[in-house]
Amino acid sequence: MTSQPLDRRRVLARGAAGLSALLLAGCDRLSAAPWWRDVLESAEKLTERTQRALLSSEALAPEYAETDISPLFRANGTTDPQDDAYRALAASDFQDWRLAFDGLVENPQSFSLMDLRAMPARTQITRHDCVEGWSCIGKWTGVPLAALMELVRLKPEARYLVFHCADSLGVELDDSGQYYESLALVDARHPQTILAYDMNGEILSVPHGAPIRLRVERQLGYKMAKYVMRVEAVADFASMRRGRGGYWEDRGYEWYAGI
Ligand SMILES: Nc1nc2c(c(=O)[nH]1)N[C@H]1C(S)=C(S)[C@@H](COP(=O)(O)O)O[C@H]1N2
Numbered sequence: 588m589t590s591q592p593l594d595r596r597r598v599l600a601r602g603a604a605g606l607s608a609l610l611l612a613g614c615d616r617l618s619a620a621p622w623w624r625d626v627l628e629s630a631e632k633l634t635e636r637t638q639r640a641l642l643s644s645e646a647l648a649p650e651y652a653e654t655d656i657s658p659l660f661r662a663n664g665t666t667d668p669q670d671d672a673y674r675a676l677a678a679s680d681f682q683d684w685r686l687a688f689d690g691l692v693e694n695p696q697s698f699s700l701m702d703l704r705a706m707p708a709r710t711q712i713t714r715h716d717c718v719e720g721w722s723c724i725g726k727w728t729g730v731p732l733a734a735l736m737e738l739v740r741l742k743p744e745a746r747y748l749v750f751h752c753a754d755s756l757g758v759e760l761d762d763s764g765q766y767y768e769s770l771a772l773v774d775a776r777h778p779q780t781i782l783a784y785d786m787n788g789e790i791l792s793v794p795h796g797a798p799i800r801l802r803v804e805r806q807l808g809y810k811m812a813k814y815v816m817r818v819e820a821v822a823d824f825a826s827m828r829r830g831r832g833g834y835w836e837d838r839g840y841e842w843y844a845g846i
């Protein structure tokens with residue numbers, strides 16, 4: 588009966604996708620209306636609550652075979668960060684790159700790529716679904732985020748992890764335009780949540796987020812921050828940037844992007 592949770596998951600995914608499509612079809616004028624925002628938010632809360640109730644926190648996203656890997660994995664959003672600090676790091680093959688893990692932690696740390704590669708790794712072949720309506724299957728290798736969380740020891744007040752990225756997208760709103768994302772701790776600790784440094788058996792390339800990018804396999808593509816520079820444990824993200832927990836969330840996307 589191992590297929591049962593998967594079947595349920597598929598039904599659920601279809602329901603959620605249908606709902607998202609419906610919501611995305613809603614025009615800008617509608618999304619500006621406060622009552623509509625409330626409808627969106629309660630729909631999102633319902634999706635999150637339903638999925639958390641039906642799927643155990645350990646339920647895995649489907650994994651695929653080597654033969655299923657997409658010959659060409661599309662790159663999306665930022666594909667070549669122009670930010671000076673990032674360009675300098677990339678120019679020396681990220682030898683001076685460090686991942687900071689700080690915020691509400693007992694033991695803040697800074698990891699080099701060597702440090703991360705020396706830790707136990709996980710490899711998974713999964714399907715990436717972008718909210719724009721395309722999917723690709725890829726193989727990802729990296730360090731489980733749960734292992735890093737153990738090393739830094741979260742304080743009891745910590746409720747979310749925020750991922751700060753190297754790249755800036757549009758600066759059209761009143762913030763820096765720097766990409767960021769956030770996850771609830773239960774999703775951060777999920778066994779398929781990894782900071783990936785290899786893709787399809789090769790070193791992660793710049794278009795796909797070098798030197799490391801997040802993989803959160805039960806959520807949509809925009810949750811999977813590329814070019815991660817810093818992980819910050821926080822109690823709340825309401826006072827950060829525009830308050831919705833991510834670059835695209837600040838521009839109207841759902842924070843809980845479960846699929
Ligand atoms: N730092 C950063 N992370 C990002 C983005 C981005 O523009 N900047 N785009 C997101 C979106 S919308 C998707 S679909 C995936 C794309 O990952 P890919 O380029 O490996 O396909 O990265 C996500 N993470």
Ligand SMILES: [Mo]
Pocket residue numbers: 663716717718719808809
């Ligand atoms: Mo996306």
